[in-house]
Amino acid sequence: xxxxxxxxxxxxxxxxxxxxxxxxxxxxxxxxxxxxxxxxxxxxxxxxxxxxxxxxxxxxxxxxxxxxxxxxxxxxxxxxxxxxxxxxxxxxxxxxxxxxxxxxxxxxxxxxxxxxxxxxxxxxxxxxxxxxxxxxxxxxxxxxxxxxxxxxxxxxxxxxxxxxxxxxxxxxxxxxxxxxxxxxxxxxxxxxxxxxxxxxxxxxxxxxxxxxxxxxxxxxxxxxxxxxxxxxxxxxxxxxxxxxxxxxxxxxxxxxxxxxxxxxx
Amino acid sequence: xxxxxxxxxxxxxxxxxxxxxxxxxxxxxxxxxxxxxxxxxxxxxxxxxxxxxxxxxxxxxxxxxxxxxxxxxxxxxxxxxxxxxxxxxxxxxxxxxxxxxxxxxxxxxxxxxxxxxxxxxxxxxxxxxxxxxxxxxxxxxxxxxxxxxxxxxxxxxxxxxxxxxxxxxxxxxxxxxxxxxxxxxxxxxxxxxxxxxxxxxxxxxxxxxxxxxxxxxxxxxxxxxxxxxxxxxxxxxxxxxxxxxxxxxxxxxxxxxxxxxxxxxxxxxxxxxxxxxxxxxxxxxxxxxxxxxxxxxxxxxxxxxx
Numbered sequence: 001x002x003x004x005x006x007x008x009x010x011x012x013x014x015x016x017x018x019x020x021x022x023x024x025x026x027x028x029x030x031x032x033x034x035x036x037x038x039x040x041x042x043x044x045x046x047x048x049x050x051x052x053x054x055x056x057x058x059x060x061x062x063x064x065x066x067x068x069x070x071x072x073x074x075x076x077x078x079x080x081x082x083x084x085x086x087x088x089x090x091x092x093x094x095x096x097x098x099x100x101x102x103x104x105x106x107x108x109x110x111x112x113x114x115x116x117x118x119x120x121x122x123x124x125x126x127x128x129x130x131x132x133x134x135x136x137x138x139x140x141x142x143x144x145x146x147x148x149x150x151x152x153x154x155x156x157x158x159x160x161x162x163x164x165x166x167x168x169x170x171x172x173x174x175x176x177x178x179x180x181x182x183x184x185x186x187x188x189x190x191x192x193x194x195x196x197x198x199x200x201x202x203x204x205x206x207x208x209x210x211x212x213x214x215x216x217x218x219x220x221x222x223x224x225x226x227x228x229x230x231x232x233x234x235x236x237x238x239x240x241x242x243x244x245x246x247x248x249x250x251x252x253x254x255x256x257x258x259x260x261x262x263x264x265x
Numbered sequence: 266x267x268x269x270x271x272x273x274x275x276x277x278x279x280x281x282x283x284x285x286x287x288x289x290x291x292x293x294x295x296x297x298x299x300x301x302x303x304x305x306x307x308x309x310x311x312x313x314x315x316x317x318x319x320x321x322x323x324x325x326x327x328x329x330x331x332x333x334x335x336x337x338x339x340x341x342x343x344x345x346x347x348x349x350x351x352x353x354x355x356x357x358x359x360x361x362x363x364x365x366x367x368x369x370x371x372x373x374x375x376x377x378x379x380x381x382x383x384x385x386x387x388x389x390x391x392x393x394x395x396x397x398x399x400x401x402x403x404x405x406x407x408x409x410x411x412x413x414x415x416x417x418x419x420x421x422x423x424x425x426x427x428x429x430x431x432x433x434x435x436x437x438x439x440x441x442x443x444x445x446x447x448x449x450x451x452x453x454x455x456x457x458x459x460x461x462x463x464x465x466x467x468x469x470x471x472x473x474x475x476x477x478x479x480x481x482x483x484x485x486x487x488x489x490x491x492x493x494x495x496x497x498x499x500x501x502x503x504x505x506x507x508x509x510x511x512x513x514x515x516x517x518x519x520x521x522x523x524x525x526x527x528x529x530x531x532x533x534x535x536x537x538x539x540x541x542x543x544x545x546x547x548x549x550x551x552x553x554x555x556x557x558x559x560x561x562x563x564x565x566x567x568x569x570x571x
Contacts, residue, residue, distance in 0.1 A: 106283040114509055114527070114546060118291065121531040121539070198408045202513060205410045206528065221411060225517075228414065229422050239411040247406040254402075 004255030078138025086146025190253035343537035377450030382457020404451025501557030
């Protein structure tokens, strides 16, 4: 439990930093003084400066905005589209189920990162397209989890009773089926939040995500790669921030699973 | 068992058709006009028209797809725009490099993950367990590209133990393989631990213990065997992922594999190359998943009747 509380506090800290980035960051993230380029950490710039003399700490702070934005929007896409497909497939069964789930299997037949890269290559590299691509890869996972919950509930007495009492299908789904899907969906959402943040960082690292000069952790690590021998802090600072953030998310997701899913205890 | 295998093989067919169709769509709707890519920007309109007819690009979409499937069946994946060579001869060496990387990676993964998981499970709640759980959580959370950068910095630039890039010596494979294996190994360790714990709580383990069998015998002979199911499944899925998606590790260490080739193909807008790569990777992934399912049903007979 203490680890869960600690990770929640860390995540709140990240959230606040992202929300108030302009007041928290000591300098402007995209404007630097070229004469102060590649300064080591400590001194005037606490985490040093990058190759354009921009304050690294401020860029890491502004990078948290991209991470949180991507995590939230991608999970929202996966959850709304996948959840809807999962409910429809699970509740109606038959051909509807077969067609939806075989399409989901097809999406799952590609390695995750490759699918993202392929979608971005068609749409073009940008933050918005990275979000769309990552969101699409989440759809089958949410569809599967929601479908399995719905199938488990479909034959249960209280759901049948709702139907027998004259509740419409829509009402039965919304009032009696969906609330039971909340716990497993929260667990999956927490874990995919972290995975999606990594996916965006990876895309940006490969040059297919957030474009300069916007500060994003993945692209900052990529730029730092060229200065790795002389100024490793360029890659280390954003990389550690990213790792810390995802670590807190995964720890929280694990703790939630232990609480919400008694079987694994 | 036989009917299950047949059923499972038949399930692959629609997936393969879907994959080839998706790959075809990448080519059909993807950026760049193939005729201009072949002839160059300044070709005359008549020449462009003739080339278009020759390639069958003036035909309806489904006809083009049928033609594409026909070529595919004969092992013809088209000509790469960039190198002007048959795509198959561009992809073959990359496929070889990726398979080497995948074998070494999965070896590392199993060596890291399984013993760590067993160690944690048999010391449940103890210091060893808590430390391994925290460390593996770091491994699960660390993005592959950052792990790669750290390995490059420490073991190549600082210690000079391993080369930073390429595929020249035997030890070039170590760092790219480790980049993936640290992440996969951490996942596998957690999976092994929870699988072991689940089995160790079963009645037959209590029986084995209560009839006086040595702890080691119970843990390794009775428990480990039954915990193997999810562990084998995860190993198989991970193997599928390295075979197809090692883009990051291959890019950082300039390993001339399939993932890097495909990424470059995307950047160069080399549609035939991307198309062929997507098909090969998805095909390998399906085959690996198929074998995982077969092993799974062999270890757990109840699946076959599901």
